[in-house]
Amino acid sequence: MQLATEAERLEATQKHADALALLNQAIALDPLPQYRTRAGVMQNLIEAERNPTAFAQRIINEYRGGVLLRRVAAKRAEVLQVHKQNEVRDSGWKILLSTGQYKYEARYDLLTPTDTFLYVWQINLRDRSVIPLNRLSEELMK
Numbered sequence: 001m002q003l004a005t006e007a008e009r010l011e012a013t014q015k016h017a018d019a020l021a022l023l024n025q026a027i028a029l030d031p032l033p034q035y036r037t038r039a040g041v042m043q044n045l046i047e048a049e050r051n052p053t054a055f056a057q058r059i060i061n062e063y064r065g066g067v068l069l070r071r072v073a074a075k076r077a078e079v080l081q082v083h084k085q086n087e088v089r090d091s092g093w094k095i096l097l098s099t100g101q102y103k104y105e106a107r108y109d110l111l112t113p114t115d116t117f118l119y120v121w122q123i124n125l126r127d128r129s130v131i132p133l134n135r136l137s138e139e140l141m142k
Contacts, residue, residue: 001026001029001030003022003023003025003026003029004022004023004026004034004035004038006022007019007020007022007023007026007038007042010022011038011042011045016042016045016046016049017042017046019038019042020039020042020043020046023035023038023039023042024039027039041126041127044125044126044127044128045102045125045126047125048102048125048126052102052104052125053095053104055125056095056104056106056123056125057093057095057106059123059125059128059130060093060095060106060121060123060130063130067141068121068130068140068141071140072108072110072119072140075110075117075140076088076090076110079110079112079115079117082112083112083113083114087112087113088110088111088112089109089110089111089112090109090110090111091107091108091109091110092108093106093107093108094106094107094108095107095123098122098123102124102125102126103122103123103124103125104122104123104125105120105121105122105123105133106120106121106123106130107119107120117136118134118136119134119136119137119140120132120133120134120137121133121137
């Protein structure tokens with residue numbers, strides 16, 4: 001369809017809002033799954049350009065209904081049962097730029113005198129995917 005082709009051209013020139021508008025018109029005329037997928041990507045790119053760090057944090061917060069937030073909080077509570085508050089260093093959530101366009105890293109570190117828990121994920125803002133970057137983070141996602 002001509003609208004989708006024009007949307008692709010606009011995407012290539014970084015005009016994501018215009019591309020999204022054309023994709024929405026294409027969906028109204030012919031609701032094909034590939035149009036919906038492209039529109040979703042355009043919406044993600046628009047949000048990523050507006051405030052990439054906040055968008056990455058929101059992806060982490062919403063991932064599978066907040067499972068990462070809950071499990072990190074549970075691990076923190078577990079650590080605090082064994083150690084005193086002043087013995088535990090908690091970095092909180094850190095969102096950092098990663099390699100590649102539209103990719104960020106989410107980190108959360110818990111340090112105790114005896115254990116270190118370093119959680120790291122790569123977040124692809126384009127498709128909202130969350131990929132564990134170490135075994136500890138992978139286990140937390142299961």
